[in-house]
Amino acid sequence: MAPTSDFEQMWSDLAPVGRSASSGGYFRQPWTTAEAELRSWFAEQCAARGLVVETDGIGNQVAWWGEGDQPGVLTGSHLDSVLDGGAYDGPLGVVSALAALDVLRDRGFEPGRPLGIGVFVEEEGSRFGRACLGSRLVTGATTWEQARELRDRDGVFLADAVSDAGLDPDAGLLSLDRVGTFVELHVEQGRDLVDRDVAVGLASEIWPHGRWRFDFAGQANHAGTTRMEDRRDPMLTYAMTALAADEQARLGGHRATFGRISVQPNGTNAVPSLVTAWLDARASSDDALAAMVGAIGRQAHDRADRDGTSLDVSAESVSGAVAFDPDLAARLAGLGDWPVIPTQAGHDAGILSEAGIPTAMVFVRNPTGVSHSPDEHAETADCLAGVTALADVLAELAGT
Ligand code: HGY
Numbered sequence: 001m002a003p004t005s006d007f008e009q010m011w012s013d014l015a016p017v018g019r020s021a022s023s024g025g026y027f028r029q030p031w032t033t034a035e036a037e038l039r040s041w042f043a044e045q046c047a048a049r050g051l052v053v054e055t056d057g058i059g060n061q062v063a064w065w066g067e068g069d070q071p072g073v074l075t076g077s078h079l080d081s082v083l084d085g086g087a088y089d090g091p092l093g094v095v096s097a098l099a100a101l102d103v104l105r106d107r108g109f110e111p112g113r114p115l116g117i118g119v120f121v122e123e124e125g126s127r128f129g130r131a132c133l134g135s136r137l138v139t140g141a142t143t144w145e146q147a148r149e150l151r152d153r154d155g156v157f158l159a160d161a162v163s164d165a166g167l168d169p170d171a172g173l174l175s176l177d178r179v180g181t182f183v184e185l186h187v188e189q190g191r192d193l194v195d196r197d198v199a200v201g202l203a204s205e206i207w208p209h210g211r212w213r214f215d216f217a218g219q220a221n222h223a224g225t226t227r228m229e230d231r232r233d234p235m236l237t238y239a240m241t242a243l244a245a246d247e248q249a250r251l252g253g254h255r256a257t258f259g260r261i262s263v264q265p266n267g268t269n270a271v272p273s274l275v276t277a278w279l280d281a282r283a284s285s286d287d288a289l290a291a292m293v294g295a296i297g298r299q300a301h302d303r304a305d306r307d308g309t310s311l312d313v314s315a316e317s318v319s320g321a322v323a324f325d326p327d328l329a330a331r332l333a334g335l336g337d338w339p340v341i342p343t344q345a346g347h348d349a350g351i352l353s354e355a356g357i358p359t360a361m362v363f364v365r366n367p368t369g370v371s372h373s374p375d376e377h378a379e380t381a382d383c384l385a386g387v388t389a390l391a392d393v394l395a396e397l398a399g400t
Pocket residue numbers: 089123124131344345346347
């Protein structure tokens with residue numbers, strides 16, 4: 001794809017990459033052909049702006065504009081998607097960063113400190129199950145030794161997926177040593193901005209959230225001949241647990257769903273032997289999250305006792321509450337009198353904030369709030385308002 005300079009052209013260049021012809025959703029899983037195409041697109045866009053791109057051993061990328069040894073300002077997001085995801089979650093932050101840099105240059109702005117654009121890999125955790133894997137590895141929140149043995153649904157080890165993608169994990173990871181502040185622009189994954197009738201907002205916090213694996217084990221049996229009272233059906237225990245998760249989330253105004261399930265042997269005329277399901281749970285505080293997941297677990301165990309099945313629950317990537325720097329959020333929100341709102345979605349910004357880097361998030365209105373879906377959308381006018389807002393934020397932070 002030939003490098004382009006304006007937002008809409010960049011957006012239309014990206015539109016076909018990893019897009020499903022049937023659903024219109026995106027399959028931009030990390031270390032796949034689609035993502036490799038996105039990685040080279042980003043490198044082309046940076047080169048067209050005279051920026052040298054550094055790609056680390058697992059595919060994280062960064063390009064810096066401006067010299068100086070003061071702590072720099074990094075902006076960016078991710079290009080990977082969930083399975084059958086939307087176009088905006090991630091790429092909007094990267095395309096807007098490139099477009100904001102163009103706006104600053106058009107304004108004759110000269111950075112008083114280095115201004116960088118970054119892309120983190122496997123933010124969604126859609127292939128190896130760990131959200132924000134690229135940024136966690138860069139900050140050291142997760143080590144390569146811990147991550148390299150992760151396996152995807154086809155049993156491919158992370159280390160092999162990375163090297164099969166032509167990358168060399170031994171080449172090391174991006175350094176954030178020169179990053180003084182990180183700003184991530186992101187499509188809002190909710191309705192706060194549309195309900196307030198505003199195009200742009202800042203983030204106050206990220207709700208604590210995580211993923212829990214539930215293994216329901218029962219007894220494989222004949223679906224037709226086995227009397228109901230003789231069954232030990234893990235699908236029943238799973239179904240009642242999914243109901244319990246929904247009830248518990250609604251009770252406290254939290255969020256919980258089983259979005260992924262595997263059934264063994266997955267036949268139509270046999271009671272399954274094992275049902276494995278992953279719970280995504282989020283709540284407004286660490287205590288509330290622990291209490292909700294605990295209640296779901298208890299109800300699941302009680303149901304397993306009743307069904308004669310067994311249950312094992314294990315936590316996967318759990319993230320605590322992230323409160324963004326309130327002074328930074330207030331200072332930046334003042335640039336456009338933008339609201340400061342919470343998000344229930346995890347972001348690389350949360351990982352960098354937890355690593356001690358002052359961090360802010362700029363949200364762009366999502367007219368329906370729908371995300372992680374082919375229906376995810378943002379109006380071009382709002383995207384352009386986001387680019388201008390990001391340029392104002394970067395000028396404020398990197399001007400001196
Ligand atoms: O799942 C999330 O919270 C984010 O969209 N990766």
